[in-house]
Amino acid sequence: MASITYIDFEKVEIRSGRVVRAEPFPKAKKPAYRLWIDFGEFGLKQSSAQITSHYSCPDLIGRAVLAVTNFxxxxxxxxxxxxxxxxxxxxxxxxxxxxPDFEVPPGSRVL
Known part of the structure; x- marks a missing residue:
């Protein structure tokens, strides 16, 4: 894999969020859930996630996650x-x- 600089890494915005809604996504090609994630001041964002093997929708509600938010x-x-x-x-x-290992506000940036 090619090396990158710290400047390259700074271009990727990774933020903490909290799942507020999760639903099965039967129309996806591979098993997936539709997630709605609160990123605090950055708003509510949605994501399709292929995480059905280890997680159920009820288990995801309230869970902290990390996500790339600038794709x-x-x-x-x-x-x-x-x-x-x-x-x-x-x-x-x-x-x-x-x-995150500890509680952080939704929208916190990974450094």
């Missing part, structure tokens, strides 16, 4: 995904979400 919106079936929720690939090749 252009992307159409996924009939839904506009505005942010990319971040996770790591777990041992079973399914996504495991990343979250």
């Amino acid at each position: 252009p919106p992307r159409q996924v079936a009939d839904f506009i995904s505005e942010v990319l929720v971040l996770g790591v690939v777990g041992p079973d090749n399914d996504v495991v979400l990343i979250k």
